[in-house]
Each structure stands twice: as structure tokens, then as C-alpha cells.
Amino acid sequence: MRLASALEAFLHERLPAAEAVRVVAFRALPRGASNATWAVDLHIECAGAACDLACVLRLQREYGLLAPYDVLREHRVLRALDRAGVPVPRPLWAAARCEGIEAPFFLMLRVEGRSLPAFWYPAEGSELRAIAAQLAAIHALDWERAGLAFLVPEAAGRDPLACDLAGWRIRAAARGLEGHPLLVALGETLRRERPSDLRLGLLHGDPNPGNFILRGEEVAAVVDWELAALGDPRSDLGFYAALQTVFFAPPPVPGVTPLSRAYEDVTGVRLPDLAYFEALGLFKLAIVMAGVGGWGAFFSARETIERRLCELLGPRWAA
Structure with missing residues (x-):
């Protein structure tokens, strides 16, 4: 395969001592x-080993779904999290391009x-509790000490809502939805x-x-960090509740899901x-939804979203 051959050539350059x-x-x-994601098995020989x-x-x-993408940013996030002890796939090599691979890419260890x-x-269940505990640990991480200050958007300052929405406004603009x-x-x-x-x-x-890889009843790794951002931790829980609303059924209690209940249980903190x-x-x-299927998917989901927003926000909101 051409991509595999290009990857071999790239690694030869990065590992000049390898035979x-x-x-x-x-x-x-x-x-x-x-x-795009591939499983890659490598065999490396160096100094007789x-x-x-x-x-x-x-x-x-x-x-695609979440364009515009930035895998080099994701690689940088993984490096910081790995050093901070967060269970993530260990990041290896990354490049903006190389001969035969014209797009940014990175390699990480497979978990x-x-x-x-x-x-x-x-x-x-114990698996749900383990995931909730790991998510709470991510939210509690000293992100500045971990080297993640680069996630602060230039124009957002330290405002949690502005930081959270900065990347989403870029995605909206890329789809012509900002207005x-x-x-x-x-x-x-x-x-x-x-x-x-x-x-x-x-x-x-x-x-x-x-996005949580389990081994037994423990979280072995948290994956897919392309949406990593700074914001209020409850935003992660709200996003999952919104997924339920759009793709399944709205949570009977607004914003409350098994994940949020487990999160409150393991942290002892009311949300x-x-x-x-x-x-x-x-x-x-x-x-x-506009990224899933363009304007057609957006308008298909709009009725569901608007109806739920009226339930959540009442007369305070109207489009």
C-alpha cells in the first residue's frame, strides 16, 4: 500500500540509527x-535488537463531521496528557506532511x-462509575501546569463560555452557519x-x-481528543445529554443522564x-449535524433541537 510505504520512509528518516x-x-x-484512522503494526531493528x-x-x-481538523493540535494535547498521567494512547511521531503523505498525521501506541x-x-454499574471518575479527574486536572495553556483561544481570555465555544464558532463559519x-x-x-x-x-x-477504552472495569485509555477545549466541566455532561436528545430521546429530567448521575455520585458534588x-x-x-449531512441534515435536526430548547429555556429563547 502506498500509504504504508510512505510511512516506512518517514520512520526511516525519524529513526536514522535503525537498521x-x-x-x-x-x-x-x-x-x-x-x-481517518488505521491500525499499524511496526517492526523496528536497531543495534542488534x-x-x-x-x-x-x-x-x-x-x-467531514468536525472539520476543520487539526491532528497536530490533538497530538500536542495527547503529549501533555500523557506526561500528566492521564490514561491516553502514548503519542509518538507527528508531521505536517512528508513525501507520499500530503496531510498532517501522527502515530500513537494502540491501546x-x-x-x-x-x-x-x-x-x-462499575464501568459507568469508572468512566465518570475518569472524566471528573480530567476536569480536575491542573491544565496550566500540564502544559495545556495553548488551548486558551486568543480572543477568549479566561472566560469559560467563550473558551468553550471558540472552536465551535470556527466550525460554524466553515459551514456558513455563523449567521x-x-x-x-x-x-x-x-x-x-x-x-x-x-x-x-x-x-x-x-x-x-x-471514547473510553476499558480493561476489566478500569479505564485503560481515553481517546479521540479532537474536541478538547477549556470550559466549564458541566459542558461535557451537557454535550452527552444533547446527543441523547438528537439521536435517541430527550432525557426525562433536562440535562440529567446516567453519566451525570454517576459523576455526582463519585465526586459527591451536585451539578x-x-x-x-x-x-x-x-x-x-x-x-x-451540518457536518454529518450538510444543510439537509441540519434542517432535519433543527425541529428536534428547537422543540427541546423551548423545553429547556422556555420563553427566554426563540429563533
């Missing part, structure tokens, strides 16, 4: 709804394990109705169960204003 670098297996992975590495290749796409079905958490009445009205409402206790923490961005954060998640998902 041999071979890609012995290369296959596409279903994981990764955004950037040999090692085999099970890796994952992430190759940046130009278009074996299993994940729960995408989008759907069980009502209770859409739904997003304009909802954005104004989110600013006006923002809770008074917002704090700035590290967000994963998409804490659906498919107020979850309805607000579900509305914030719906702002993001309106943009995602």
Missing part, C-alpha cells in the same frame, strides 16, 4: 468518525481493550442566561462511551444548571 523499519500490518479502523509496536495512525481529513456501545451508557438565526438566538441566550458559577477546566469535548448545559450541547450539535 530496519517495516510496516507489517496496516488496516483501516472503524474508530474515528472524523479523522528488535521491537514490535502496535500503533494507530491518525491522518487529517479536509472535510487494547473494549468500549461500551457508542452513545449509550447503562443506567448504573443562522438558530445559532445567533441561542448564542445570545446562552450568554445572557449563563450560570454565575462557571469555572474553567479541561474538557474532553465528546464523553460518549465509545446545578444541567438544563443550560444541554442547551449548550445542542448549540454544538446543530453545527455537527
